[in-house]
Amino acid sequence: MKILVCISKSPDTTSKIAFTDGNTKFDENGVQYIVNPYDEWYALVRALELKEANGGTVTTITVGTAADDSVIRKALAIGADDAVRIDAEPTDAYFTAMQIAEHAKAGGYDLVLAGKETINYNGSQVGGMIAEAMDLPFISLASKMDVNGSTVTLETEILGGVQILEADMPLVISCAKGMAEQRIPNMRGIMAARTKPLNVVAPAAIEALTSYESYTLPEAKSACKMIDPENMDELVALLHNEAKVI
Amino acid sequence: MATLVYINSRNGLAKNSLEAVTYAKKLGSDVMVVTAGNADEAMLATLGEYGASKVMVDRSVATDDSQQLTRLITTAAEAVGADTIIFSHDFVAKAVAPRLSVRLKAGLISGAIDLPSGDSVKVNVFSGKAFGNVKISAGKKIISLLPNSIQPEGGGSACSVEDFNGNVGDSRIKLLETKKPEGEIPLPEAELVVSAGRGLKGPENWGMVEDLATVLGAATACSRPVADIGWRPHHEHVGQTGVAIRPNLYIAAGISGAIQHLAGVNGSKVIVVINTDGEAPFFKAADYGILGDAFEVLPRLTEAVKKFKASN
Numbered sequence: 001m002k003i004l005v006c007i008s009k010s011p012d013t014t015s016k017i018a019f020t021d022g023n024t025k026f027d028e029n030g031v032q033y034i035v036n037p038y039d040e041w042y043a044l045v046r047a048l049e050l051k052e053a054n055g056g057t058v059t060t061i062t063v064g065t066a067a068d069d070s071v072i073r074k075a076l077a078i079g080a081d082d083a084v085r086i087d088a089e090p091t092d093a094y095f096t097a098m099q100i101a102e103h104a105k106a107g108g109y110d111l112v113l114a115g116k117e118t119i120n121y122n123g124s125q126v127g128g129m130i131a132e133a134m135d136l137p138f139i140s141l142a143s144k145m146d147v148n149g150s151t152v153t154l155e156t157e158i159l160g161g162v163q164i165l166e167a168d169m170p171l172v173i174s175c176a177k178g179m180a181e182q183r184i185p186n187m188r189g190i191m192a193a194r195t196k197p198l199n200v201v202a203p204a205a206i207e208a209l210t211s212y213e214s215y216t217l218p219e220a221k222s223a224c225k226m227i228d229p230e231n232m233d234e235l236v237a238l239l240h241n242e243a244k245v246i
Numbered sequence: 247m248a249t250l251v252y253i254n255s256r257n258g259l260a261k262n263s264l265e266a267v268t269y270a271k272k273l274g275s276d277v278m279v280v281t282a283g284n285a286d287e288a289m290l291a292t293l294g295e296y297g298a299s300k301v302m303v304d305r306s307v308a309t310d311d312s313q314q315l316t317r318l319i320t321t322a323a324e325a326v327g328a329d330t331i332i333f334s335h336d337f338v339a340k341a342v343a344p345r346l347s348v349r350l351k352a353g354l355i356s357g358a359i360d361l362p363s364g365d366s367v368k369v370n371v372f373s374g375k376a377f378g379n380v381k382i383s384a385g386k387k388i389i390s391l392l393p394n395s396i397q398p399e400g401g402g403s404a405c406s407v408e409d410f411n412g413n414v415g416d417s418r419i420k421l422l423e424t425k426k427p428e429g430e431i432p433l434p435e436a437e438l439v440v441s442a443g444r445g446l447k448g449p450e451n452w453g454m455v456e457d458l459a460t461v462l463g464a465a466t467a468c469s470r471p472v473a474d475i476g477w478r479p480h481h482e483h484v485g486q487t488g489v490a491i492r493p494n495l496y497i498a499a500g501i502s503g504a505i506q507h508l509a510g511v512n513g514s515k516v517i518v519v520i521n522t523d524g525e526a527p528f529f530k531a532a533d534y535g536i537l538g539d540a541f542e543v544l545p546r547l548t549e550a551v552k553k554f555k556a557s558n
């Protein structure tokens with residue numbers, strides 16, 4: 001079984017969010033990048049488990065510049081066999097997905113896995129776009145995945161519940177919580193990752209369809225109103241009369 | 247040019263569908279709706295009250311397969327000459343809108359929280375810690391609207407409902423089973439949410455959280471460690487790695503308010519925090535704070551809500 005896992009970077013979840021250049025650029029000063037949690041904890045780890053059970057290979061793919069190599073090495077340290085980096089700034093989801101699809105079409109992958117969303121742009125776009133570009137079924141927000149021969153059984157999140165679905169490979173899947181447990185890379189993995197292949201390829205000619213014009217930060221909340229813990233009637237009155245939410 | 251709205255009507259008409267039609271109406275063009283559910287004609291006709299001039303329904307589509315729905319919406323967009331397509335940003339839109347973007351070569355803005363201003367649309371980025379203004383350079387546009395971002399505005403009259411053949415083809419995905427807990431309010435849709443964290447000490451203490459939720463008509467939620475230890479089901483976990491919600495009221499008891507937790511709830515209109523530690527970071531994000539023991543405050547609040555409901 002050949003599995004391709006889409007790996008993106010995201011700022012560490014505790015990063016301070018700020019902008020520069022007249023609020024048009026994310027301020028990377030002091031920001032630590034990590035593997036996007038959905039890509040790492042869920043997509044990559046489940047791919048490795050499937051490989052361990054059924055044999056095959058796990059390749060990661062990233063659209064990004066050389067600055068992303070450390071994040072890619074982390075994915076290799078967790079256990080991926082090799083990595084592909086498409087050498088371009090991922091300008092929007094469409095650009096990113098079309099680059100990945102272009103590579104994946106020729107790769108003969110049985111499964112293409114993406115995360116549910118990147119935690120910086122929260123678009124939830126790239127996985128579905130890859131599926132359409134490859135004319136493959138897409139199963140989104142999967143929280144469980146099992147493979148039996150050429151058939152994949154998945155559990156996915158729907159409004160207020162879950163669905164159990166089945167489809168034949170090849171497939172594109174976006175992965176959410178539940179898929180797998182986090183794996184911490186060990187020293188051997190980290191050493192091995194240094195010599196695993198990281199293939200840098202030139203991007204295809206594709207134009208982005210969207211762009212971020214500017215950013216704003218939310219207004220600071222006015223000070224919290226403290227209520228006497230003995231007096232919940234007051235809170236209820238405030239929620240009704242002042243906040244108008246009940 | 248027309249604006250086409252895709253509505254998920256498999257379980258009747260949810261509020262987020264009315265929001266999407268209202269949003270489309272405010273864009274100014276003629277609004278058409280396409281849907282694949284089994285909602286009856288009279289119910290679909292009420293979308294006219296929110297601004298739709300016609301509803302097209304393909305009853306042959308049995309599941310939410312993104313390939314079939316993408317074909318349906320493409321056929322409908324061609325039939326009505328739509329250059330803008332609106333979704334509500336729910337689990338169906340998250341699978342279908344990206345496909346449609348590639349098929350139509352239309353720019354996609356997902357998670358919009360406001361009407362366009364100039365030629366850009368405001369979205370949540372960095373898990374609600376900031377907003378971005380996104381511009382579409384392509385001729386066709388798709389906007390997926392975050393639920394609870396605008397209020398539905400009725401007042402119009404019912405519209406026509408037509409059977410429509412979307413040429414959806416076969417599905418390559420088999421739906422084996424749907425599991426939904428009975429009688430619970432789905433968290434992403436809930437307007438009121440009562441949530442609790444590790445401060446509650448153990449699953450046996452959740453009765454008081456559920457009691458408050460019941461008297462309010464609220465959904466229940468929890469912090470990540472609580473779901474990870476197995477005190478509560480995973481679908482209740484809110485935050486950066488769980489569900490992101492935007493209710494009108496979020497009550498958090500025994501939750502410290504870590505930045506990853508706030509990421510999933512900072513879109514809430516009003517936040518109430520109950521915590522024994524005055525230094526808990528959650529108080530900085532709260533509108534109303536109660537410095538006290540959740541084991542005493544929650545039952546007291548439940549009684550106060552009961553009293554209020556009885557006299558109103």
Ligand SMILES: Cc1cc2nc3c(=O)[nH]c(=O)nc-3n(C[C@H](O)[C@H](O)[C@H](O)COP(=O)(O)OP(=O)(O)OC[C@H]3O[C@@H](n4cnc5c(N)ncnc54)[C@H](O)[C@@H]3O)c2cc1C
Pocket residue numbers: 013037442443444445446468469470471472483484485486487488499500501502503504505506507510520521522523526538539540541
């Ligand atoms: C990459 C990453 C992603 C994450 N994603 C999420 C996420 O999506 N959602 C999430 O929630 N967390 C997430 N976390 C974890 C997060 O950092 C916190 O650890 C977590 O939110 C803490 O949960 P808690 O507030 O329930 O527990 P604690 O931090 O243990 O806080 C318990 C609180 O209860 C209070 N308390 C104790 N007793 C009482 C009492 N009797 N009455 C009232 N208050 C009391 C305490 O003062 C304390 O403030 C993530 C972490 C990482 C690293």
Ligand SMILES: Nc1ncnc2c1ncn2[C@@H]1O[C@H](COP(=O)(O)O)[C@@H](O)[C@H]1O
Pocket residue numbers: 006007008009036038039061062063064090093096113114115116117118121122123124125126127
């Ligand atoms: N630059 C990128 N390179 C590789 N994969 C990506 C990139 N950006 C996003 N993805 C994948 O697509 C998923 C969804 O991203 P998004 O649509 O941006 O929310 C992520 O979880 C990744 O798996």
